[in-house]
Amino acid sequence: MPSSSRPPEPGSSVGSDRRLAPVQPSPPPPEIGVGPWEGPWPEGDQWDPELLEQGDRRNVVDAYRYWRHDAIVADLDTRRHDFHVAVENWGHDFNIGSVIRTANAMGAAAFHIVGRRRWNRRGAMVTDRYQHEHHHRDATTLAQWARAEGLTLLGVDNLPGSVPLETFDLPRRCVLVFGQEGPGLSEAMRAECAAVLHIEQFGSTRSINAGAAAAVAMHAWVRRHVFDQQV
Template sequence: MPPSDSRRPAPQAAARATEQRLVGLNACRAAFARRPQDLRKLWLTATRQRELRDMLAWCVRQRIGYRIVEPAELEKLSGSAHHEGVCAAFRKPAAPSLDALLAALPAGPALLLWLEGVGNPHNLGAVLRSAAHFGAAGVLVPADEGASLSPAVLRVAEGGAEAVPVLAIADRARALTMLRAAGFVLAASTPHRAQSLYAAALPQRLALALGAEGGGLPEAFLAQAELRLRIPGSGAVESLNVSAAAAVLAADWFRRHVPAATD
């Protein structure tokens, strides 16, 4: 018998490496609606059978494993108490490169969000939800920050992660060069030495950068921005939560540049 290769991952571990586990009704249904062929396994409580009958029927036709489980078992399987009665394993989608994303964009208005230091799952998920709602073409996250699309992020995104790709940027300088070559203007969200959002001219092709709670965007990154934008308010607090700020900024860009926004 040949010696076993301890470096080779076990079949189950290898499968998990290519798998994305989703929890929450909207997150699971959005993934199934866009890519049913990627569904690998489904767990749900009895109370969700009626709402998920299309997924169950697909599992039967495609011979995909599914189980009806108790809420306590589903919490263990999903790793979340906020599973909403369903957990699904999908094949991980391949994220496009920035080169491919920019090449595929049609001419005209386009919005990208660039996040620096935004690792909190609830903030990242909420940003993805807003990005999808306001038609962003992608969300850029520096690769060295290790932000991941965890089950918590995907649940909070409520399906937004299916509509908006998240790209890991390994070389910030190269990415900025590529964005500018594609006609994008870099705008930094900051309450310091910035124009009012409502008085500023927002370009059609905008890369909107937002930073982490507390620290905000690094000064070196702010120096790269052609625009510095602040969201006017009462002054009772210094600034908005990053996910709320992303929604306000994206909404104003959408209002100005997407004709359907005024319908």
């Protein structure tokens, strides 16, 4: 004779007398930035009256809170570094935005888009607005511009014949060139570069994300030409 069964009581686990803990609601995410300015407004042309009144929720460091956009760009222009960043844009790669965001964080002089003029800006998180943007039709036009400016083109890709980034003496005035995720640097771009550098890896994967590789390469420049000079 089959035994009778009843549905489990609400809040209990099947086959056990233990009750499930109630689900706690997630706390609301913290507000980004700062609210309206408190107290008398500061004096100076760099301040934005609208931000002072309504608050500043932008993705900027604290030193630039409540500043006008053009004032921030002008201040950055007084201390940008001597390296540029170039990205080939053939497939609307999302990683381009990540590269540009890091270029902003590392103080790159400017960024260059090679190929299609329109590029995927989502990953940049609006940081491209604080950088100088240049467009070049192809690798040849980028190389011509770089020569005129006295800049060395350096590709970053793990290709046969590439040399380790870790032991390469990065020149101060250079353009670090990155290909899109998957195909990497085009053959035309490789031919224009004075050298192609790779990042040493020690695991099983063949390559790392293009945005991550760009961050490593830019920070290598910063360590070589900023921190080494402070020692």
